[in-house]
Amino acid sequence: MLKMPGWEMSIVWYFFLGGIAGGAYFTAAIADNVGSRRDQAVARVGYLLSLPLVAVCGVLLIADLGVPKRFMNMILHFKFWDPMSIGAWAVGIFGAFTFVSSVLSFTSSESMAQLRRRISLVGMLFGFFLAGYTGILLSNSAMPFWGDSRLMGALFLASGGSTGMAAVALIMFLTGRSVGEAWHKIEVADRYSMLVEMLVLALFLGLLGAAAQPITTGHFARLFWGGLVGAGLIVPLLLNLFGSRVRALGLVSAVLVLVGGFILRYVVVMSIQG
């Protein structure tokens, strides 16, 4: 007897791209702050990637409203415990951080670079938020499966990390920067994220038990087990672990992680509404 909100493909894209934007930014911020000078290539790619993605997120979020011109109503009415309300705020604030970081990623002055690193430490928190809050939004609803899950936010966040890192790796490959230490580091970081994501996914399914059936059985099961667990996590992790000498395998791994991240949002959002 429950009613479905009718959040469909634009929301799937919003969750997916928001995860990448958040993940790419916090990866960039970490690389910028603790990495070597050469890791600044990673940082710059991450900052510059998160900016257009968060802009697309904003457009998707507004366009999916029933009355888009009243978007400001959910900014003006601030509810600090409400994921939808603070989410809209966070997209705006995070957008501003990505803009400033992107501009400062072109600086050659050391003091400006220092400023950029400081700023990114704060922006990073909004990046984590954007990657994870969408899961909390779903888990704080009356819907079966969504509302039963306690780890939806944690899972989306880990997936935001792995897809954000994969997207950065992919861009480095495509722009010919896939040589040397920075590329290796982003691959290692992505490996850790995938491991965290697997761990969280296992706990997520374990805690849900039978409530996870909308994705573990039936129509969406093949996509979930084959597309996300198999092709989107296990295969890329193996490629990442054992294929690190062949750069093309790193590329394949990154693409698979991205496809898996999309499938995750897709099966979660669509399964109970299908």
Add this chain to the structure above:
Amino acid sequence: MARTLAMFTDTSLCIGCRACQVACKQWNELGLEEPEWTGTYQNHAHFTDKTFRLVRFIEAPGAKPNGDLAWLLMSDVCKHCAQAGCLDACPTGAIYRTEYGTVNINQDVCNGCRYCVASCPFGVVSFNEQTGTAKKCTFCNDRIHNGLGPACAKACPTDSIQFGFRDELVAKANQRVEALKAMGFKDAQLYGADSNGFLGGLNAFFLLLAKPATYNLPENPQRPQRNVVVDSLFSIGSAILVGVGALLAFRERGKGGA
């Protein structure tokens, strides 16, 4: 805050005439809809953006005191929950509580995000494609502010829907349960009358002749927002793990890079 108003729907008195459903449509100018074939007399299958009162027709084998099939009727409506999931979810403040304790959607503020639709434990709120906003029973907000009861309660020919002050209606409802039990309706029970019960009590509460599940009602509906802190803490844990992973990967080993 004024004294809390309520609607008490005594399903044992319902004859399935749907006068309430029609009165609601007329007063609120809800417009025409295509009828649906639901397999019973019920129309529509669920609440819609143009159906705020809905008479449910339920065939329940073995639910009669003598073990026969019971044909149960229930005029369903927004429960105007004391702890309303829809209200807590609404990011624009469009959903508000009136001074009478009812829950209403301000159509000039709602931006159609649909979070309320996903946050009602009873599947009440519906999205209207034409206006782009969320719709549900208003408890006839215009009428109650002008000294009238809701149109459905006014139209009901059997007093299956009663309108009044909540405390008075609850007392009446309790007596009615006792009377029905004495008549042999052993499963007669109130749903949502207890303000210490689930969701802080429902301001539109019901008398049922069978278990809530027989009416497809949740036995113990919960606030959808009850886990926001736990979920956030788990997410922070996940952020720390992913962040530490990236930190280990990028950390400088020795000055000037490895």
